[in-house]
Amino acid sequence: MTKEINKASLADFHEKLNHDESNNVLKNAVAQVGIYKAAQNIAAKSKLNPAFNIEVPTGKVTDQKRSGRCWLFSTLTNLRTEFATKYNVKDFELSENYLSFYDRLEKANYFFQNIIQTADMPLSDRKVNFLFAHPSGDGGQWQYGANLIKKYGVVPSYAMPETVVSESTSEFNATLNNLLRKDGMEIRQMIKDSQPTEDRVQEMLSDIYRICVYSFGQPPVDFELSIKDDNGKMIEQASITPKDFLQNYFTINLDDYISVMNSPQTTKKFNQPYTIDTQGNIVGGEAEKFLNLPIERLKELSIKQLKGNETVWFGNDVGNQSERQKGLLFGDLYQYDQLFGIDTKMSKGDALDTGNASVSHAMVFTGVNLINDKPNRWKVENSWGERVGEKGYFTMDDQWFDENVYEVVINKKYLTEEERNAFAQDPIVLPAWDAME
Template structure:
């Protein structure tokens, strides 16, 4: 590389800037109010009417506070919506803290097993680097939640309420991350010193006991059983003197997780439509199902999401929420901030390019609870977020279809909405993607 910025080039920059008088006005405006305010499209709000002709009956939104548990909140929302409808309890909520406790413990074991598996690789190997970069976070996918619920059941929010730590996981993530990295170093040494499998397993058990203690201090002790006592909206009691989390799940919830599939739209060179994909080391429970995505065109994601909403079922979807959205107003529009017009530039990328070159990521999970159709085509969507009632319309966001086109990447839908040919594709062996893949 030999090209340098010199005084001659800088003089040209200044000359070009000063040729247009409007540049000085825009410079002052941007500097005073900021880029977002200066680029905001004020017409968006008038077009995002929070009324929808297809809508699932839902209740009060939840609040993940300062944590990365959106995937878990969204998954449990699908369960609580079913419970609320079946038993007439509009604002019923499941304990995210209960499921999150088991998630963090299971992820610790998942990390330890990954470290053991890769112990012979050099520390600079990309697999080893990936494991140590993210030993245990509070993020996840739909399959993580499914595996947790099937193994540990669920409890109402009152049976294991939130704590200061579950509401703000920054400190916990730091402490646990340090602890796991230190343990990971030790496990690599034990394996490379030729210690027996039994000796290594014994040390893992001791490490997990410490993780369990830290989790109890931070999140509370998960209940082995609890008293079920809920008064529904018709003033009838739902009561059980003592019930376990698994019994509660099996008795009061009818969802069959095997009926659902996570459908992805990733139009990238390395990902064909009609193929299944797994991501290496992308899981939370050892011995459970791998996180699997079924890659299909974006139009199919919309068609299946609409069909599920029409059947009265909400739809979990993964997205890149930070792009083109107003968090306080709860508005999401493909034309929310007109940066290109403000600066006279062109930043448009295809969906595949945005994923490939790190402009986009599946950073958040929310729930579709409604859609507005014009001539059977969607023009806006109702979104239940997990950021509390202070944002949007009491926690509900309105998203235009352009935002879906640009920033929505996967939906969890019942397999009955797949075509016959698509169902046959589910029998294929998934393609294994590396841990550092763009959709991880």
């Protein structure tokens, strides 16, 4: 590596810049308003008219605040939409905090079991290093939510409301991860010294339970069901457990839904199921499993489910070509290639391989607009509160779907028999650091 930037290089750069007089105007514009504002495509707003000819009735959006629980908010949106429709309670909300409590406790145990299983591997091993780098967090996948709901049931938001910590999780994450790393090292040393770990792990989990209670509150064993529907009729029961509430008031069968992904990397095949090593939240729970299909198939399946009056959970890269305040998801929103005279376009597979793209967020499709049976825009329910977008709802164009949607959760009844048979196969296990993690 001997080629350096020298005076001749800089002089050449300077000459090329000044050769086009328009660069003087552009450099002033970018410096004063920023890259995104200077490059924003003003046609986006007119093309993202929030009107849809297929739409699932929904109510107010939720707000995850300063937490990474989008996956859980989106999972519960599917359940609360069903309840709101069935019982005529438009703005009903389930408690995300209730399941967040158990998610963090279960993730701690999941981490400990992974540490036990890898105790004979060196700390420098990539898998062990990954475990200690990411012992716990409030992010997750749809299957995480399904596992929690099946094990612990659900409660209305009033039965376990949000706390300051649940709404802003950075301090909790830092505290818990410090403890988990220290405990993980202790477990590794105990195994090296041939000491039994079971009792000590239980003591560690007891400490984490206490931290969770202080931070999120005490989860109810049972609660009073008292909800007034939109006609003033009461839905009430003196005492009910979270699991009985789920069983008696919801008809959704979470086992009927599978994750369909679009990962067009050369290392992955279509019509092949995949799972990711160490990715999970509950020991004994279902592992996240994806069926890899072309992007057009993800659209077709999403449209079928929306036509069936069901919302669609989806994973995406929300930071790309998006305008948060206006709620715009537009494939050509920021035209910085034209602004700078460069070419940053790469394939979706290459973007995943190079870390230029990631599955960073989860939201819910609640509508789609079709022209000649083809989608041109999608209605999206986000979990960032009502102060962004159209009272919390975003509008997405079809190009954005192509380039930034990576996963949809679909009822198996909408898949072909061939697709269901493919999903039933044993999955290929991807490493913990895979791009779809």
